[in-house]
Amino acid sequence: MNAPATLPGGPRPSPASWWTDAEPLECVASLPEAPDVVTFSFQSPSGALFHFLPGQFLTLELPVPGGPLLRTFTISSSPSRPTSLTITVKAQDGSIGARWMIDNLVKGMTLKAHGPAGNFTCAGRPSRKLLFISAGSGITPMNSMMTWLYDSGREMDIVAVNCARRPSEIIFRQRMETMASRMEGIDLKWVVSGPDPYKPWTGYQGRFNQLMLGLMAPDYLERDVYCCGPDAFMQAVREALTGLGFDMERYFQESFHPPAPEEPAPAEDVVPDEESRAEVVFASSGLSARCNETDTLLNVARAAGAPIPSGCTFGVCGACKTKKVEGQVHMVHNGGITEDDIEAGYVLACCSHPIGKVVLEA
Structure with a gap:
């Protein structure tokens, strides 16, 4: 009987020999990617293969001074290359775990890991x-x-x-x-x-x-x-x-x-609901119109005949700035309005959506 083929880090496993978090990970290489960013490659000491969904993460136990520190990192490699697994870490200001890894984790060291876990993946979803x-x-x-x-x-x-x-x-x-x-x-x-x-x-x-x-x-x-x-x-x-x-x-x-569902979202986080109706009143023009919350104030104004000028329609030029007298809107602009104007009650009609009833000065 021929001897089994070998792989770096151990013998070639059978198809059913998948790594589980009961076994530690062995660091086999590290590669600098960018300033304070390093990719660490791991293999299983037994030579088991890695099975996970692309986009999932692992939680590592890092032996930092003072006791083990649990830190979660996305797996940066692909399950289509199952002989190794990579974690790419970036040390931010104040980082403890990522900084320890960059400064201390070297070839031959082992770490205990938990996972893989997470449902952030395109696998199993039909869209191409x-x-x-x-x-x-x-x-x-x-x-x-x-x-x-x-x-x-x-x-x-x-x-x-x-x-x-x-x-x-x-x-x-x-x-x-x-x-x-x-x-x-x-x-x-x-x-x-x-x-x-x-x-x-x-x-x-x-x-x-x-x-x-x-x-x-x-x-x-x-x-x-x-x-x-x-x-x-x-x-x-x-x-x-x-x-x-x-x-x-x-x-x-x-x-x-x-998420913490028991904590209600703050008012400023309210977003338009496509199934909810709204009303926009144009005070100076004496006009009003019913609409959906997903309609922009500019589109409602055009349909009602209210005189609101416009330019880029992307929230950049600021041409459609108008005063909100009352009500709430959801606005996502691209720099066409200042914080002072927002505090004074102004909105950009092209990128604002009415939440309930809104009264504009126009």
Whole structure:
């Protein structure tokens, strides 16, 4: 009988020999990705293969001074490459777990892990038109899902947007561009806050907004959206999509923390409901109109014949600024109005939706 083939880290397992969290992970390599960002590769000491869904996460027990520290990280590798598993960590200001890993985790060390877990995955969902929106290290589940789809060899239609502070801080840029160069259907969009010193940047620059979304993926209404990044970033993406009438049943976001349903949402987080009716009163014109909460004030004004000027209709130019006398609106703008104007009661009609009854000065 021939001896079993071997793999780095142990013998080749049988198809049923999958890794479970009863066994520790062994660090076999580390790779710097960007400033304060490192990818760690793990294998199982027994040589078992890894089985998980692309986009899922693991919780690691880190032996930091003072006792084990539990930290959750998305798996950045793909289950289509099951001989190893990678975790990509970014050390933010004040990081304890990620900083310990970058400074102390070396080849040969083992860590106890729990999981995999999580339902942030495109696996099992029917849509073939996907929109990935991420910021910073939020790109890690996108890399896992994109690699999984790429390895399948099947036709795909992915628009992937990632936001970073500088081009040099874009994680997995070269890896994703290699996949995009070898297979049609992967459209990459990078957004940075500013360029690197002495290096020109010709791509998107600034904060991600509705206008960028329309330019990057004009057919975004036809896509499933997967979002991952800092909480404030994901909230901004949710508000942008809601303001554009996106079907939020097709929106998925990564979160390691369950929501707290017992806490009511604050008033400013109220969003338009497509099944709810609203009324807009134009005080100066003596006009009023019934509408849906998903209608913009500008569209209602046009239908009613109220004189509200407009320009870009994307919340950038500020031409449709009008005074709100009473009521509540949901507004997602792109810089066309100042905080002082908002505090004074002004709204941009093109990107504001009425919640219940709203009275405008127009």
